[in-house]
Amino acid sequence: MEWIELFKAMILGFVEGMTEFAPVSSTGHMIIVDDMWLKTEEFLGSGSANTFKIVIQLGSILAVVFVMWKRMLSLVGLYKIEGQTAGRFNLGHVIMGIIPAGVFGVLFEDMIDEYLFGIETVIIGLIIGAFFMIIADKFGPKKPAITSLDEISYTKALKIGLIQCLSLWPGFSRSGSTISGGVLLGLDHKTAADFTFIMAVPIMAGASGLSLLKHWDEINADHFWFYVVGFVSAFVFALISIKFFLKLISKVKLTPFAIYRILLALVLIVILAF
Template identity: 85%
Template structure:
């Protein structure tokens, strides 16, 4: 594989890692960058290119595991967080939170892959997702009742899980949907982001695994280096973006990200019209 093609994988990994946990839609950004500039479909093929965009998210998931390993191990009972007498947030909360998106994702995966990985659908997702984020900041409680993961009930975890289903539409943003939903349900922004990141591990790992298995016959073994570069790039850049975003979201909330999404959508509309 030529060096320039590997550079494309590096760029897409950068885009994935830097945007996966910000409420701006990493999949949407990868589609935009790829369709407007990189054109990986020309040598990967449509099916393989879409699979690549999903599979390299595993790099970002690995970054979550590295950054939040203590909390993840505590959820499954393999680690006790220092100074914490009880851990009410457990594996049950995560399972309840991922079931809705997991079910809808399996049911509509083929339709999404074949019809929604386009610039037009991304623009729609960017705009509607931005509106939801502004609504969350404006109408969410001024003094959130839930300020830690251990205060999240199973009922709220399930409701956030249903809201997460919106993110199956490329451009909507998984973190944007779930953080907004969490805020509207009484979580503060930091806790909503923590819950979002933890739910992302099984959801994205499952989605990536299923997509990889279903499209394995479309993947040329000569392209494995392309996948590897994208994966490693996404992992490295996600390590930086996770810690930065968790600090940023507590300070600036969601609205600045919503404004960015609306500006980006406006630019894309101009490009599509022309």
Template identity: 65%
Template sequence: MDLLIILKAIFLGIVEGLTEFAPVSSTGHMIIVDDMWLKSEEFLTKYVANTFKVVIQLGSIMAVVIIFKDRFIDLLGLKRRTSEAVTQKRLSLSKVVVGLIPAGILGVLFEDYIDEHLFSIETVLVGLVVGALLMIAADLFSPKNKKIESVDQITYKQAMVVGLIQCFSLWPGFSRSGSTISGGVLLGLSHRAAADFTFIMAVPIMFGASALSLLKNWQYFSMDALPFFIAGFLSAFVFALISIRFFLKLINRVKLIPFAIYRIVLALVIYVIYF
């Protein structure tokens, strides 16, 4: 495997890492970058190329696990809590599960259809624009006096509604974080609380989807492709660490509309270039 292919893997990993948890759609960016420029299926088989995209997504997931490691330890009951901590309201694992159920069910039922029919430039452009409109609506019509500043205050009803809105993200280009943060903000969560809940929910659903895809495509792994996978995984992991920390510091200040404007401009630019 030559150096150029490794560099392409690193670049795709960077795109994944920078966009996976920002509300701009990593899937949409991956499709745009790969279909319009890198064309990984020209030097890898279709199945290996798709498996590679799963592998680099795992790099982004690992970044979230590290950043929220204390939260996950607490959710799994692996951390002894003091008597004072026990009395404090904390996000429970059951609320995360409630938020995961809708998209998890639809994802399993329609995975093959989505893979076959929705992964194209055209569908991504639709997802980018419609998702942007939802984000703008969230900022404009969210409750003015937000009562929920911490992810620990989320109720079961709010977790379920956010989970239902997350189903929109099954459409490539819509964005998981864009849909769930928008849903949370419309329900009265602060942007940071909505982002925290989004990232926490992302780990099990992304890990489950990635694991399922890897099991289905395990036979397509080869020693020849291993350097490509490793390079992409590491670059996605490093840049996801950077982008997530930056995004969490930024989101309460800039909110969603700047990201929505970027999505609309990107869609227009790609439409002009591609069509």
């Protein structure tokens, strides 16, 4: 594999790591950068290129585990977080949150792969998701009732999980949909973001495994270092972006990200028109 191809993997890892936790759609950004510039499908093949975009998200997910390891261990009772209430946030909340997207993801995976991995569909997701985020900021409670993960009920976790299904459409954004849904359901922005990151771990691990199995025959030994470079790049840049985003979301909320999404969509529309 030539160095230019490995450089492309690093670029996609950078895009993934820096956008995974912001409500702007990491998958959408990777599709835009790849389709308009990098063209990895030319040497990976269509199925393998889509699989790569999903698998390198595991690098970002590993960064979540690295940063939030105490909370992760507490989910299975291996760590006691100081100040946790009796109804503490646990693995049951995560399961309730991931079931809807897991079910719909399995049912519609083929359709998503075949019809939704394109710039036009990403533009639609960017715009609709942006308006959903603006609605959340405008109509969410001014004084959120839920300000920590340990105050989330199983019912709230399931409702956020149902809203998360919107992110199956590339460009809508998993964090955008779940943070917006959480805010509308009474969570503050920081708590909604924390829940989003934790739910992403099993969801992306499952999605990556399923995609790898489906397209295994299209992945050959020559692709190995491409995947490794993309994975490591996503991990490193996600570490940089996680803490920055968690501080930022509490201050600026969702609307600035929504404006960016709309502007990006308009730029893409102009580019496609000419």
